[in-house]
Amino acid sequence: MKNIVILGGGTAGTIMANKLRQALEKDEWNIVLIDKEKTHYYQPGLLFIPFDIYKKQDVIKPKMNFFPSGVDVIFSEIERIEPDMNQVVLVDDKHIKYDILIIASGTSIRPEQTPGLMDNLWYNKIFDFYSLEGALALRDFLRKWEGGTMLINIVDLPYKCPVAPLEFAFLADEYFTKKGIRDKVKIKYVTPLSGAFTKPRANKMLSGLLEEKNIEIIPDYYIERVDNEHSSIVSYDNRELNFDLLAIVPLNMGSDMIERSGIGDDLNYVPTNKSTLQSEKFENIFVIGDAANLPTSKAGSVAHFASDILFENILSFIENRPLKAHFDGHANCYIETGFGKGSLIDFNYDTEPLPGTFPLPGIGPFGLLKNTKMNHYGKIMFRWMYWHLLLPGKELPIEPLMSMAGKCEKC
Numbered sequence: 001m002k003n004i005v006i007l008g009g010g011t012a013g014t015i016m017a018n019k020l021r022q023a024l025e026k027d028e029w030n031i032v033l034i035d036k037e038k039t040h041y042y043q044p045g046l047l048f049i050p051f052d053i054y055k056k057q058d059v060i061k062p063k064m065n066f067f068p069s070g071v072d073v074i075f076s077e078i079e080r081i082e083p084d085m086n087q088v089v090l091v092d093d094k095h096i097k098y099d100i101l102i103i104a105s106g107t108s109i110r111p112e113q114t115p116g117l118m119d120n121l122w123y124n125k126i127f128d129f130y131s132l133e134g135a136l137a138l139r140d141f142l143r144k145w146e147g148g149t150m151l152i153n154i155v156d157l158p159y160k161c162p163v164a165p166l167e168f169a170f171l172a173d174e175y176f177t178k179k180g181i182r183d184k185v186k187i188k189y190v191t192p193l194s195g196a197f198t199k200p201r202a203n204k205m206l207s208g209l210l211e212e213k214n215i216e217i218i219p220d221y222y223i224e225r226v227d228n229e230h231s232s233i234v235s236y237d238n239r240e241l242n243f244d245l246l247a248i249v250p251l252n253m254g255s256d257m258i259e260r261s262g263i264g265d266d267l268n269y270v271p272t273n274k275s276t277l278q279s280e281k282f283e284n285i286f287v288i289g290d291a292a293n294l295p296t297s298k299a300g301s302v303a304h305f306a307s308d309i310l311f312e313n314i315l316s317f318i319e320n321r322p323l324k325a326h327f328d329g330h331a332n333c334y335i336e337t338g339f340g341k342g343s344l345i346d347f348n349y350d351t352e353p354l355p356g357t358f359p360l361p362g363i364g365p366f367g368l369l370k371n372t373k374m375n376h377y378g379k380i381m382f383r384w385m386y387w388h389l390l391l392p393g394k395e396l397p398i399e400p401l402m403s404m405a406g407k408c409e410k411c
């Protein structure tokens, strides 16, 4: 009997467990999945909690609901990987041998990495919305807040779902407008990027939307510390910005277990072949989702598209065939823009988000880089698809590799 061990049972690990269990003979391949947490968080839903649109129950479900039968699930903190011994060590010193290892341990926020961030203003005037705890605390704060200056700040790149802080800004604009206090709130979008988004056309469209909604962009801003006494943030080039409310995307880092294993980069991401998804260093280790150092967005959609490629390549690896499936970095993100509308971007390693229609040329029904009601419905529908189709590893009507159909390069 051989062993495939999957580290992390979030979006990517769950999809891989479902796909592989269906395909591999149970008397030949044992599949072990290890995760420290029993609850699955629908992370895109966290964004809606501060604005009282979703409740806690809308974004959490037991992880066990999504793991297939025939997978050995271990709920434990992973201490480290010992690649030279082909084994994983758990915190209780249990050793688990593998023939193939899939790392799907994601990324998480590290507020402790920014000086002053977690001092007395944390969850008092400063909140994150990337954790359930932060989103709920911010919701309680906003229910009572009467206005002032709100900064939305991104600490550094890369961070998961690069459009999430923009969506947060758009939803905040809608929330304060409906509450009748928009004229009492200054919203400033403070980002290390030189605009709203990295790629030129998406940047133009999204910067335009921020401007339309009277949200000021403060670009090229790298926060150095929080000054708790003056309620301000200070950048490395000494620009000080005061706030009454700071909604922050703290530094994102891969799992500490990667650091303890000595196989990651400075931010604990695993060097991974961007095409085959095989570890750069160990041929029986594969990496999927936010844990990998791929030059594309850290997003659930990327994990989902990559899962088809990784599935093919693992079957090839088992049969000693060359790894022929190639990932193109395909990402597809709905962007909630407020007041019942949304936008959509679809891109890969080489092609920036382009205008057009998706998935069908001329028909859509979704509009790329457009602000439409249909795109908003796409975002809302996605939660159902996530729980019922995506996590169980079922086929979705979207190809894993990006298609140029419907995209307009010259528009």
Ligand SMILES: Cc1cc2nc3c(=O)[nH]c(=O)nc-3n(C[C@H](O)[C@H](O)[C@H](O)COP(=O)(O)OP(=O)(O)OC[C@H]3O[C@@H](n4cnc5c(N)ncnc54)[C@H](O)[C@@H]3O)c2cc1C
Pocket: 007, 008, 009, 010, 011, 012, 013, 034, 035, 036, 037, 042, 043, 044, 045, 046, 047, 076, 077, 078, 079, 104, 105, 106, 107, 129, 130, 131, 160, 161, 164, 255, 256, 257, 288, 289, 290, 291, 298, 299, 300, 301, 302, 303, 332, 333, 334
């Ligand atoms: C606010 C927000 C909005 C988002 N919106 C979108 C969106 O609209 N569209 C989109 O595509 N993506 C979105 N994302 C991103 C998306 O949720 C993630 O990219 C996706 O979940 C990544 O999947 P993953 O499997 O790589 O990591 P995760 O789903 O985070 O899973 C990692 C798992 O590894 C486990 N783990 C880590 N270290 C250890 C250890 N040492 N021991 C044991 N277990 C460990 C964790 O417990 C976790 O279960 C959003 C994220 C946030 C925060």
